[in-house]
Amino acid sequence: MRDNDQPLVLVVDDxxxxxxxxxxxxxxxxYRVLAAYDGEEALLLASEQRPDLxxxxxxxxxxxxxxVCRQLRRGSRKxxxxxxxxxxxxxEEGDRIRGLNSGADDYVAKPFSTPELMARIKAVLRRALPPHADEILxxxxxxxxxxxxxxRRGNRDVHLGPTEFRLLRHFMQHPGRVFSREQLLDIVxxxxxxxxxxxxxxxIRRLRKALNEHVVGDSKLVEPVDLIRTIRSAGYALDREAQA
Structure with missing residues (x-):
């Protein structure tokens, strides 16, 4: 957020x-608003202005x-x-999954309810803010x-989208504990x-993929342990011992 506490939203639509x-x-x-009418302009404004959403x-x-979403996720740290x-x-459900797989944090189908959209924006912005300062997990x-x-995992940086970051933060704050999908939805x-x-x-798939990318060292590939455990009909947990 900026010093004036007015989040900057980039609206991209033709x-x-x-x-x-x-x-x-x-x-x-x-909110303060920027507008872009095509994908190229959106990427340029995102890089120059760094909107909050x-x-x-x-x-x-x-x-x-x-x-655009994929390029943002592959972009610089900024x-x-x-x-x-x-x-x-x-x-359609398949389209929603494609949108989420591209890196989107939420998906709203047109025509949409303006009050619902405003509520989703507030929720996404609220989730994007780290709740604790100067904390290492x-x-x-x-x-x-x-x-x-x-x-970081081992000797490499792990690049996560905001939703994956919040998921991992919650798991690392409660290692070994199993959380159902419903619980994760409410919490994250x-x-x-x-x-x-x-x-x-x-x-979860995106988080697992980011955490488990091969680490290159001494001219060989090291396969990292999968830290995310899937418990059938129950949910997910951060549990190294169960995967070893």
Whole structure:
């Protein structure tokens, strides 16, 4: 957040009327707003201005919303953890999964309720803020610096999206404890936002993939232990011993 405590939201959509409507409602809620009408402009503004959140349409000229989201997640440290809410008329379950797999933190289908969208924006921004300053969490070969918003495993940095960061933070604060999908939804996403249970599985897969990338050292690949344990019909836990 900035010194004036007014979050900056980047609205990305090629429909001028919708951008105008969203800008009006966001400014009425106290946000500052940037607008982009295609994917290339969105990436440029994100890099230059570093918004606190991006409202991103799927179907965009030049660069699609999915590709914009992927490029943000692969981008520099300045932009890779910007929260993204995908706005799209593609409301099928498969499309929602694709949107989440691209790195989006939430997914809102058009036409949408403006009050619901504002509630989702508040929830995503609230989740994106680290709750503790100057705190270091450690488990096995993982180190999480909450104040710097950094994660290391062994000798390498682990690059996580904001939702994966919150999931890992919760697991590291409660190692060995099993959490159901419902519990993780309430804790990580919040009580006031409707998110499907399968969303948890998508983000767990992304977290597991980021943690388990091969570590290169001494000219050989070292396969790291999978720290995320899946308990059938129960949920997930951070548990090194169970995977050894």
């Amino acid at each position: 429909e001028v009327d919708l951008v105008t409507l969203l800008t009006y409602n966001l400014e009425r809620e106290g 991006v409202l991103l349409d799927w179907m965009l000229p030049h660069v699609s919303g999915l590709d 932009i890779h953890d910007i929260p993204v809410i995908m706005l799209t008329a593609r409301g 450690m488990y096995s070969d993982l180190i999480m610096d909450l104040s710097a918003h950094k994660v 996403w919040g009580h006031d936002v409707y998110v499907e249970l399968r969303t948890v599985d998508v983000h």
